[in-house]
Amino acid sequence: MTQAVNSPYFNANARKALDDAFLQKALARSEKGFIERRKAAVEKLPEYDALRDSARDLKDHILAHLDLYLEAYEKNVIASGGHVHWAATAEEANEIILGICKRLNAKTVAKGKSMISEETGLNAYLETNGIRPVETDLGEYIIQLRGETPSHLIAPALHVTKEQIEADFRRAHVELPPERNLDEPTSLLAEARAMLRDKFLAAEVGITGANFLIAETGSSVIVTNEGNGDLTQTLAKAHIVISSIEKVVPTREDAATFLRLLARTASGMDLSVYTTFSTGARRETDPDGPLEYHVVLLDNGRSNMLGGKFQEMLRCIRCGACMNHCPVFHAVGGHAYGWVYPGPMGAVLTPSLVGVEQGGQLPNASTFCGRCEEVCPVRIPLPKLMRNWREREFERHLQPAAVRYGLGLWAAFAKRPALYRAATSLAMRTLRLFGGKGRLRQLPLASGWTRYRDFPAPQGETFQSQWKKRGTAR
Amino acid sequence: MSEPIDAAAKKPPRVGLFATCLVDLIRPRVGFATAKLLEDAGCTVEVPQQTCCGQPAFNSGDRKTARELAAQAIEAFEPYDYVVLPSGSCAGQVSLHYPELFEGDAAWLPRAKRLAAKTFELTAFLSDVLKVTPKARFEGSVTYHDSCSGLRELGIAAQPRKLLANVEGLDLIEMKDPHVCCGFGGTFCVKYPDVSNKIVGKKTENIVASGAATLLAGDLGCLMNMAGKLSREGSKIKVRHVAEVLAGMGDAPAIGEPER
Numbered sequence: 139m140t141q142a143v144n145s146p147y148f149n150a151n152a153r154k155a156l157d158d159a160f161l162q163k164a165l166a167r168s169e170k171g172f173i174e175r176r177k178a179a180v181e182k183l184p185e186y187d188a189l190r191d192s193a194r195d196l197k198d199h200i201l202a203h204l205d206l207y208l209e210a211y212e213k214n215v216i217a218s219g220g221h222v223h224w225a226a227t228a229e230e231a232n233e234i235i236l237g238i239c240k241r242l243n244a245k246t247v248a249k250g251k252s253m254i255s256e257e258t259g260l261n262a263y264l265e266t267n268g269i270r271p272v273e274t275d276l277g278e279y280i281i282q283l284r285g286e287t288p289s290h291l292i293a294p295a296l297h298v299t300k301e302q303i304e305a306d307f308r309r310a311h312v313e314l315p316p317e318r319n320l321d322e323p324t325s326l327l328a329e330a331r332a333m334l335r336d337k338f339l340a341a342e343v344g345i346t347g348a349n350f351l352i353a354e355t356g357s358s359v360i361v362t363n364e365g366n367g368d369l370t371q372t373l374a375k376a377h378i379v380i381s382s383i384e385k386v387v388p389t390r391e392d393a394a395t396f397l398r399l400l401a402r403t404a405s406g407m408d409l410s411v412y413t414t415f416s417t418g419a420r421r422e423t424d425p426d427g428p429l430e431y432h433v434v435l436l437d438n439g440r441s442n443m444l445g446g447k448f449q450e451m452l453r454c455i456r457c458g459a460c461m462n463h464c465p466v467f468h469a470v471g472g473h474a475y476g477w478v479y480p481g482p483m484g485a486v487l488t489p490s491l492v493g494v495e496q497g498g499q500l501p502n503a504s505t506f507c508g509r510c511e512e513v514c515p516v517r518i519p520l521p522k523l524m525r526n527w528r529e530r531e532f533e534r535h536l537q538p539a540a541v542r543y544g545l546g547l548w549a550a551f552a553k554r555p556a557l558y559r560a561a562t563s564l565a566m567r568t569l570r571l572f573g574g575k576g577r578l579r580q581l582p583l584a585s586g587w588t589r590y591r592d593f594p595a596p597q598g599e600t601f602q603s604q605w606k607k608r609g610t611a612r
Numbered sequence: 613m614s615e616p617i618d619a620a621a622k623k624p625p626r627v628g629l630f631a632t633c634l635v636d637l638i639r640p641r642v643g644f645a646t647a648k649l650l651e652d653a654g655c656t657v658e659v660p661q662q663t664c665c666g667q668p669a670f671n672s673g674d675r676k677t678a679r680e681l682a683a684q685a686i687e688a689f690e691p692y693d694y695v696v697l698p699s700g701s702c703a704g705q706v707s708l709h710y711p712e713l714f715e716g717d718a719a720w721l722p723r724a725k726r727l728a729a730k731t732f733e734l735t736a737f738l739s740d741v742l743k744v745t746p747k748a749r750f751e752g753s754v755t756y757h758d759s760c761s762g763l764r765e766l767g768i769a770a771q772p773r774k775l776l777a778n779v780e781g782l783d784l785i786e787m788k789d790p791h792v793c794c795g796f797g798g799t800f801c802v803k804y805p806d807v808s809n810k811i812v813g814k815k816t817e818n819i820v821a822s823g824a825a826t827l828l829a830g831d832l833g834c835l836m837n838m839a840g841k842l843s844r845e846g847s848k849i850k851v852r853h854v855a856e857v858l859a860g861m862g863d864a865p866a867i868g869e870p871e872r
Contacts, residue, residue: 152807465793469810503804505797505811506671508764528673537672541803545669549677552633552663553684559661566637576870577843586802590809591840594638594868601631601640605647605659 141228141259141287143492144476148499151474161471164299172462175406176513183402193399194517196392197453200384201444207353207386208435214356218418220431228258231436235260235345235378238432239269242375244342250360250367251275251294252347253456254380254436256287256478257491260345271345272337274366276330283310289472289480291458292404297471300326334366344374344428348381349400349455350393351433357417358433359393361400361410368414376430377416383435384452390415396455399515404457439491447526451486453516460510460520466503475500482510486523494530501527502537563600570598627655628692630685630731632702633664634832635853639867642832645859646698646734652859653744660688665697667705671798675713682710683720686727694741695731698855699831700762703733708765733762734855735830739771745778748860753783755824756854757815757838758791759831772830772854779857787822796837812841820847826866828854839867 144151155161180186200207212222225231231254239247247264249255249271261271261282273282277295281288283306288294295303304320307329320326346367348358358379360367371377387393401407420427443449461467461481472480477497479487485504489497501524510520531537551558572578573595580588587593627650631643647657666681685706689695697703707728714720738744756776762768769791776784795801795811802808815838819827827842827849829835839851850866865871 149804149806152804156806156810465795465811466804466807468814469807503800503807505760505793505795505800505808507760507793507797509760509793512764525671525673528671529675530673532673532675541672541799545672545674545677545799548664549669549674549681552666553677553680555661555663555684558663562637570871574870576865577840577868579844584802586805587840589805590844591812591837592843592868594836594839594843595870596638597640597871599640601636601643602659602662604640605643 141256141478143488143496145488145492145497145500146476148474148476148503151476152470152503155470155474160299160302161297164297165468165471167299168293168296169468172405172458176403176459176462177406179402179406179408183398186402189395189399190515190517193395193455193515194453196387196395197516200387201449201452204383204386204444207388208383210388211351211353211356211386214354215418215431215433216356218356219421220356220418220433223432223434225434225436226438228436228438231258231380231434231438232260232263234434235380236264236267236269238376238378238430239264239343242342242430244269246337246341247271247343247345248338248341248370248374249273249278250344250346250362250370251278252345252380253288253291253478254347254382255345257382257438258380258436260380272334272341274334274338274370275362276327276364276366279330279334280306283307287473287478290461291456291479291483293458297473338369338373341370341374343376343378344370344372345378345380346371348379348385348433350396351381351386352388352390352393352415353386354389355417357390357415359397360414360416361397361412362414363405363411365412368412371414371416372427374428376432377419377428379416379431379433381433381435383437383440400455400457403459403513403515443490448486448490448523450518451483451490451523453518454483454487455516456483457515459513459515463509463513465505465507465509482520482524483518486518486520486527489527489530494527494534495536498527498531498536501525502531559600559602563603566596566600567598569596625655625693626691627657628689628695629657629659630662630665630689630695630697630702630706631659632697632699632832634836635698636662638836639832639853641861641864642698642853642855645853645855645861646696648859648861649734649738649746649855650696652746653738653742655694655742658692660691662688665702665705667702667709668798670705670709670713679713682713682724686710686720686723689727689731690723693730694737695727696734696737697731698734698853699833700733700759700766700768701831701833703731703736704761704765706731733766733768733830735771735775735858736766736768738858739774745775746858747778747780748858748862749780750857750860750862751781752826753785753824754826754828754857755785755787755819755822756790757787757794757819757827757829757834759829759834760793762830763791768830772828775858776828776854782857785822785824787818787824789818794834794838796834798833801837808837809841812837816841816845816847819849824849826850826852826857826862828852828857830854835867843868
């Protein structure tokens with residue numbers, strides 16, 4: 139793992155995000171669109187829920203036999219003229235890719251969108267080694283100009299407003315006439331396209347991610363809406379696919395099952411604009427295509443998740459629906475999560491890949507509202523998995539002392555009903571005295587509550603005491 | 613399990629009322645409203661000695677404490693035909709998570725499952741099990757917030773609305789996004805106060821925009837969160853547990869108002 143982890147500072151990151159007016163504007167703009175588009179797409183597909191069940195079962199089957207499908211996949215990649223490289227760690231994956239680039243004397247690398255390359259910190263690594271990576275997905279292009287990382291799985295520049303993008307383009311594209319009109323999103327897109335055209339042609343190597351790897355054919359599949367992935371991989375001398383091991387599916391038909399769910403859940407489209415299947419390098423009869431085809435298969439901690447409490451997380455197909463429906467994500471955006479993967483899926487996956495010591499804040503930063511699980515296309519029980527992490531933290535005494543002692547004290551009373559009744563009876567009557575106006579504006583030890591809200595004063599005597607009196611009176 | 617209570621049955625159903633710790637401590641009125649609704653529907657109501665269902669421990673990763681509190685509740689409520697809670701999240705804890713807590717425990721799992729099967733959230737119990745619609749009057753407009761656990765764990769959404777539709781004089785106005793979290797989340801609201809505040813702020817915006825004079829919901833935690841925020845914002849909107857209105861107790865001081 140090479141991308142720096144800022145997840146332990148979630149609270150500070152979140153405060154910064156809440157104070158960022160641009161970010162708040164960008165988040166408010168995007169929130170409804172994702173939700174409404176997904177809803178409309180799902181309502182048009184009567185078998186949507188049945189499809190989710192099949193997809194879940196299929197993923198469980200794949201994960202139970204992952205070794206077999208990966209071996210079959212490797213065999214068929216080789217049979218179709220490609221190469222497979224196994225990478226246990228992010229560093230290994232980066233070294234393999236650099237090796238290919240150096241052998242081909244690559245100076246420029248065109249990149250399609252890939253979260254796995256974010257996980258390995260590939261761009262920074264290539265730059266350090268004198269190779270220029272150029273992101274070709276519009277959103278990724280924008281954040282590369284800004285020197286940022288993606289804040290969302292499928293909308294990496296979700297945190298940026300149109301006005302900010304215009305300013306970035308004017309700053310970066312100095313060769314273009316300053317008086318040009320960039321008011322419309324389409325003019326921004328056209329400008330990015332024009333700027334990227336030369337880069338596509340110059341790049342000796344094209345790197346893409348993979349949404350799926352098909353075992354029976356050795357193919358990789360990507361979905362894009364801009365067609366940049368196709369140019370990235372067909373114009374270069376070599377196409378390198380960087381993927382994690384759990385992306386493998388047995389057959390083309392299985393890939394179709396997931397494709398039917400993916401775009402609908404992610405963006406409300408029936409299918410993405412481009413769905414590209416790539417099998418091997420250019421054959422003699424092919425009019426174009428790369429001369430070499432490589433697949434770098436990254437583990438980076440995933441095989442440790444197999445057979446354990448977090449295996450269900452490996453079902454994830456990276457649609458982003460969980461974060462699109464998450465109140466915490468809506469409030470603070472993706473960067474606050476402090477590593478590659480934001481939102482509920484990131485809250486489960488991050489501690490799995492970087493360790494609970496560093497990622498433990500994230501599964502705590504959830505209200506457990508359950509909306510993520512409700513919309514997950516492969517039915518990952520995200521709240522349950524977040525709770526599993528909280529249990530790990532608790533077992534290892536990693537939670538803040540105040541939380542631990544607070545709950546411990548509460549539990550000590552709750553486990554002794556008679557003591558509880560006596561103590562709470564007294565406490566509530568005392569609180570009542572201070573809350574004569576019906577509400578408390580400040581409470582010792584509860585500033586987290588009273589900083590922003592009043593605390594409704596208790597009525598006085600507890601329900602149990604009052605009920606007991608009623609019983610005696612009758 | 614959910615068979616209607618036969619009015620002609622010899623014995624009225626014996627219901628154990630699990631008030632929940634927040635109701636017990638902060639707003640006993642909700643407990644009395646619940647008892648009244650159940651008694652009016654012909655149930656015998658008892659309140660065995662109780663503390664907390666254990667949800668805060670469970671959601672904080674303290675499984676051992678959660679199990680101890682679950683065992684305590686299982687023992688306390690074993691004698692009853694039904695267990696009713698005026699809270700979707702605590703009802704969900706008992707009916708979904710208790711069995712999960714005792715997985716593989718031959719002695720406790722069957723007991724946890726038996727309790728789970730007879731445990732209901734109040735509006736679901738009135739609506740789906742007793743199949744009654746309580747008679748009440750409440751003058752004014754209300755808006756209803758769906759608390760997350762009740763909605764997504766137990767599927768409670770139609771029941772409270774159906775019961776409220778039967779209250780004379782009551783005008784239900786739906787707010788925008790009634791099913792979106794209010795930002796309470798148990799210990800979340802004190803562990804992540806800034807994020808929680810942002811979420812509840814969006815919620816109160818929708819509540820105010822609805823134009824309703826009263827906010828109702830079925831969970832006291834969420835209600836205290838929203839009431840506390842509305843009060844801090846200087847809003848005059850009154851906040852009550854849905855049971856209070858259904859039981860005809862909607863004229864008592866609202867949450868955060870001084871007792872008379």
